[in-house]
Amino acid sequence: MQPADRQGLALSGASARAAELYCEALGAYHCYSGEPFPLLRSALADSPDFVMAHVLKAYMTLVGSDPKVRAMGLGAVAATDGLAATAREAGHVAAIQAIAAGEFQAAGRILEDVSIAFPHDVLALQAGQQMDFLTGDNRMLRDRIARALPAWSEGMPDHHAILGLHAFGLEETGQYARAEASGRRAIELQPRNGWAQHAVAHVLEMQDRRAEGVRWMRENAPDWTPESFFAIHNWWHLALFHLGLGDIDEVLRLYDGPIYGEGSTMAFDMVDASALLWRLKLHNVEVGDRWARLADNYALHPHGQYAFDDVHAMLALVGAGRDAEAETTVATLRAVAAGTGENTGITREVGLPIAEAVQAFGQGRYGVAVERLRTVRNRAARFGGSHAQRDIIDLTLIAAAGLAGETDLERALLAERAAALPLT
Structure with missing residues (x-):
């Protein structure tokens, strides 16, 4: 009998033992916790032609690394080239090939079709939602999961993962009550589900429920922190709650501890560090040499491959006062904007204007920063991230308007922001 995963989907090229190891690794990936890599190594040592083990490894390492x-x-x-694969598995192979080429929208479309044909394929849903996140497709963040819901019910293996994915999609489309309920239910089923934990944190952030947010993150910390490769982002959410409460000392303690104490060179982690330091800058908080350390790590990464990361690199370079490196990065983005490929249009329409605004802000040309950000902010979702992450655009615009002496605009933006919060 051919081995299968927990949903009964065939696993080509796997022995029974390798399939068992893969399922354990996949379960860890659904939670963003545990140690999936050693499990995958063991599975592939046992079954080198195990196509889905190679696929999972690719999903875990191609983006944000x-x-x-x-x-x-x-x-x-x-390694997947020429391996035997079912139609479902061939879809995954096509998707990772698209991701490797930087074609995230194409990968998302491929995975959309895989999920339609195989709604129990949790990996296709999870990887597909990641593509939606990278391309700023809020509707698909929700709807690719919603399409699969009729095939799922309580008690099925990995149901918590579906609930957590749906929770995040619901939150990003403003359905906060449903998102919170789905996320909390996912945590009841699997307390280690870091994605569901973060989905509820997003709801609390968007509704300005900061004291509740601190409690939510701290009470569940023993579950979502151990062996988690998503913990830094969840610690970042906790820091945002403390920042909103004015507890700057705790924000700095979190930054120097679990957020960036070890100085990760992973792009996802660096984005969180950069975004948090910039928020502190907008609060006129001196952060010492923290910017320099982060900028040093950004120097290890090529720029011009993903606009969202490039903007956060600019935050670090400007924060560290690295004017020459910032100018080089802007020049790189201008060259990208004149080229071809998926990232080209996103860089031209979103990434480059924001990078220019950040550079202008650092140089004290606040009126230029205002002009660039006003032009781009309503289409900024195109370059990916969440509402909470892209909020840095509005925060910088408000600060730039005030520093530029554009008090009417500043007042209007603050009124807009207040009106967006829930009534109390």
């Missing part, structure tokens, strides 16, 4: 880890992902993509 430093160059060395990305190289592992490219190796995993190459």
Whole structure:
């Protein structure tokens, strides 16, 4: 009998033992916790032609990684060449090939079709939602999961993962009550589900329920922190709650501890560090040499490959006072904007104007920063991230308007922001 995953989907090229190891690794990936890599290594040592083990390795290493880890992902993509695969598995192979080429929208479309044909394929849903996140497709963040819901019910293996994914999609489309309920139910089923934990944190952030947010994150910390490769982002959410409460000392303690105490070179982690330091800058908080350390790590990454990361690199370079490096990065983005490829249009329409605004802000040209950000902010979702992450655009615009002496605009933006919060 051919081995299968927990949903009964066939696993080509796997022994029974390798399939068991893969399922354990996949379960960890659904929670963003545990140690999936050793499990995958063991599965592939046992069954080198196990196509879905290579696929999972690729999903875990191609995006948001430093160059060395990305190289592992490219190796995993190459390893799938010529391997026997079912139609479902072939869809996954096509998706990782698209991701490797930087074609995230294409990968998302491929995975959309896989999920339509195989609604029990949790990996296709999870990886597909990641593509939606990277391309700022809020509707698909929700709807690719919603399409699969009729095939799922309480008690099925990994149901918590579906609930957590749906919770985040609901939150990003403003359905906060449903999102919170789905996320909390996912945590009841699997307390280690870091994605569901974060989905509820997003709801509390968007509704300005900051004291509740602190409690939510701290009470559940023993579950979502151990062996988690998503913990830094969840600690970042806790720091945002403390920042909103004015507890700057705790924000700095979190930054120097779990957020960036170890100085990760992973792109996802660096984005959180950069965004948090910039928020502190907008609060006129001196952060010492923290900017310099982060900027040093950004120097290890090539720029011009993903606009969202490039903007956060600019925050770090400007925060560290690295004017020459910031100018080089802007020049790189201008060259990208004149080229071809998926990232080209996003850089031209969103990434480059924001990078220019950040540079202008650092140079004290606040009127230029205002002009650039006003032009781009209503289409900024195109370059990915969440509402909470892209909020840095509005925060910078408000600060720039005030520093530029555009008091009427500043007042209007603050009124707009207040009106968006829930009534109390």
